[in-house]
C-alpha cells in the first residue's frame with residue numbers, strides 16, 4: 001500500500017524544540033497547504049509558526065495574529081498566511097477578511113484555533129494538535145508525516 005498517513009507525535013521540552021519542529025514542517029510544505037493548529041492558550045501554536053516562518057524567510061518578526069486575525073509573511077516561493085481564529089465571533093467575519101481567497105490561493109495558511117470554525121476549513125486541511133503536558137513540555141501530534 002502506498003501513501004499511508006504517518007502519524008507524528010513529538011514531545012518537545014523547550015520553545016526552541018517546538019520552533020525546530022515548525023521549521024521541519026516548513027521544509028515539506030506545498031503551495032496551497034492549509035494547516036489547522038489546535039490546542040489551548042500557551043500550548044505552543046504561535047512558537048511553532050514562528051519556527052516555520054523563520055525557516056523560510058529570514059529576518060522577519062513573527063507576531064501573534066490574535067488581534068489582526070491574519071499576518072502575511074513572504075517566503076521565496078509563496079506567501080505564508082498566519083491566522084488566529086480565537087477572536088472571531090461570527091462566521092460572517094470571514095467574508096470581510098476574504099478568507100476564501102487566502103484558503104484557495106497559492107500561499108500556505110497556518111490557522112491557530114482552526115477547529116473553532118471547521119466549516120470554513122478545506123477538506124484537505126492538515127491538522128496539528130498541541131497539548132501542554134507540563135510547564136516546559138508540549139505534545140505535538142499530526143496525522144500526516146513530515147519528519
Ligand SMILES: Nc1ncnc2c1ncn2[C@@H]1O[C@H](COP(=O)(O)OP(=O)(O)O)[C@@H](O)[C@H]1O
Nearest residue numbers: 012013014015018041042043044045046047136
Ligand atoms: N516546549 C515548549 N514549546 C513551546 N512553548 C513552550 C514550551 N515550553 C514552554 N513554553 C511556553 O509556552 C508558551 C507558548 O506560547 P504560544 O506559542 O504563544 O502558545 P499558543 O499560541 O498556543 O497560545 C510560551 O510562553 C513559551 O515560552
Ligand SMILES: [Mg+2]
Nearest residue numbers: 045046064112
Ligand atoms: Mg497563539
